[in-house]
Structure formats: C-alpha cells, structure tokens
Amino acid sequence: MYDILKNHIEKIISLTDSEFEFVASLFTPKVYKKGQFIFHEGEYLTKNFFVCKGLVKLVYNDSDAREHIVSFAMEDWWETDFEAFYTQKKTTMSLICLEDTDVLFITYDDYKHLCNALPKIEHFFLEKAYFGFIAAQKRILSALTLNTAERYRQLIERYPNLIQRVPKSQLAAYLGVSRETLSRISI
Amino acid sequence: MYDILKNHIEKIISLTDSEFEFVASLFTPKVYKKGQFIFHEGEYLTKNFFVCKGLVKLVYNDSDAREHIVSFAMEDWWETDFEAFYTQKKTTMSLICLEDTDVLFITYDDYKHLCNALPKIEHFFLEKAYFGFIAAQKRILSALTLNTAERYRQLIERYPNLIQRVPKSQLAAYLGVSRETLSRISI
C-alpha cells in the first residue's frame, strides 16, 4: 500500500527515503468490504483517505432521503468530506465502498504536523487542490452547457474504466438524472 | 490597491513589511472599464487576477454561442482561467467586467518565483485552493439536489450584495436556466 502512496507523491515532489519514512509513519492502512461506510454523514471526521485499491463514492442524502453522488474515487485518488476535514465541522456527506477497498488515512493533526515538519509537502497538496478545483469547475461547466446525453457520453469518455465498474443507477445519481432517463439514452 | 492585497493575505499568513514589499513588487495594477475583456477565450494567459474593486464574470461560450457564467468575482476575490494559468494551456473562457474594475495581477513566472522565494505563501494559496474547491463542490451539490427556485434563493442568501449589482439575465446564465424561467420565479 505504501508503495502506491510513494509513487503517487513522487509524481509531484521528490522525497528522500527518510522523508518518505516520516510521511508513511503518519498514515494508517485500513481495509473495507464492498458496501461498508468509511464514514457517515453527521460525524466529526478527522481523516483524509488515500485510496490504494478499490472504489468508493462520496454521497449526499437530501431531505427526501434521495442519494446524490458528489464524486467517485478509485486507486490513486484522495477522498474525504473536505470541508469537514479541513474546517473541523461535522460531515454532511458519507463515504461508501462500491468495491472491497484499501485505504491509507491521515488525521488532521498529523496532516498539520506533516506540513510543518516538511513544508514541501504543501506543494504536493497545493497541486492536488488545484487540480481538484479545476475538475470541479469543469463539472459545473458540463452541467451548464451539456444535456444529459452529452454529459453521459463525456463521462464515458473521461472515465472509461469507471463505467465498467459502476452500475448505471449510480452513474445516474452522479449525473443528476433518474436511472430511467439514463437507461433511455443511446450511447 | 496594495493595501487590500496586504489585508487579504494577512488574513491567512503574516508577512513582515519587507516580505510584503517583495510580494507587492511582483504584482501589477490595471484598471478596466465596464464591458471590457480582461482576457479572451483562446489566448495564452499567464496572469492571475486579484480584484481590488469592481465586479467581473468568468464566461464560457458554447458551440451555439450561448454564454454561460462559471463564476463572478468581486472585491477581495481571485479570478482567472485557472487551468490555462496553471498548466500554460490556451484559455477556454473569457473574463469580462460587469463594472469598472481595478485588479492586481501576477504572472505565472512571478508566481512560481514567489513560491520559491517565500515558501509560506504556498500555504496562503493552498488555503485559497481548498476553499475554492469546497465552494465548487457545494455548487455541484446544489445543482444535484435543488430545483431552480431553490438554487436562486440560495444564491440570494449566500451573495445578497451580488444580486444588487448583477442583472437577472446574468444570474440566469450563472444558474443555468433561461432568463424567462428566472423571471417567473417568486422569491
């Protein structure tokens, strides 16, 4: 698991062996089964999760108990309720495994400690945050400019491997349409 | 103008006078009139803009030449085509003034230079990026969970001052509905 994290970080910054050992010492591995909750809405959450293997969904349940998917995360992606993690509020979303999943997590205190002890890691997180923001803005733009069929095709184009692993009903919850409508779309 | 930038940065990190002088030396002031383009879609853009006064819109024009508003920015906000700035690609969006606007801008090279020379500024940009990401994710969630009337009311609630300054047709382009539909919504 730690190899994956090491490769992941070293795509952006280089670390000596002892630096990475320090980084690794602040992460804890954990294994989940398909269907398990990594965290629930309404908790205080102090962890940021790096997915080493598997697939998870970040989910918001509205007042009608309808499930909306804010994002998927698979191998080599980070996922958490970011506002809850970073501002120490309660979570408004839940993180649920769509497959058996292995994660490495870091607590908020250790994250802060890591940034102080190893400032260049902030550059790594900055880059992650930038690309997260760019991706989110692109999704907003898709919602503004494309109809359902076009958004679906764009999703298939951007994440062809995701489509294989996720039921269409879940893709519908991500795209913000009913599963029936998605079912009627010809690719 | 530089005072505003100084206060803005010092909400997150503290700078000595000489440090801020260095920061300020890398920013250039520029003044625009209502209706002017700060940059056009399709250019190579090397600047990130800090709005000191006024109001701008970040705009995407789709294949049918329809205008979609990705975001507004007013006093104390940053705005640019972030992907173009950060990855040195051509812009896909335009930045247009809705009011007479004063900005301070920094070039990409100077931004890089600043981060190297003054690493703690990365912490400042990291925080900005995190909150930008969180805000974008919330807007995605609004699009998934709320109907048009609810999104409009949420916008009024979150940015009451914005509503006073922007024509409804522009708010419609931001919310992703026709101006006629917005016009029929009772607040």
Added chain:
DNA sequence: TTCAACGTGTGACATACATCACTCCATAAT
C-alpha cells in the same frame, strides 16, 4: 425630443425529464 439599447415580465407552445408501474434477467442465498 426622439430613438435605440437594455433589462424585464409574460403568454403560448414544444420538449426533456421525473415518476410510477411493470417486466425481464442474472446472480446469490436458502
């Protein structure tokens, strides 16, 4: 003053989508 440009409201109609109901199939559980 007159006129153009802009922002806004509203009626009529078409259409995309949600919803409800039902069916079918594959797989896992008993």
Added chain:
DNA sequence: ATTATGGAGTGATGTATGTCACACGTTGAA
C-alpha cells in the same frame, strides 16, 4: 431447486423548463 435481490429496460403520464413572440419602462445618446 427455488426464491430473493439487484440491475436494467420500457410504456404512460404529468410537470418544469426552454423557446419564441411580444410588450413595457428606463436610461443615455443623437
């Protein structure tokens, strides 16, 4: 072998929204 369960397709119907058309008031320029 039989029965649940989950994923998927599809018809009928109602509703929200887009689109087109037109009207009205305000502002600023000629």
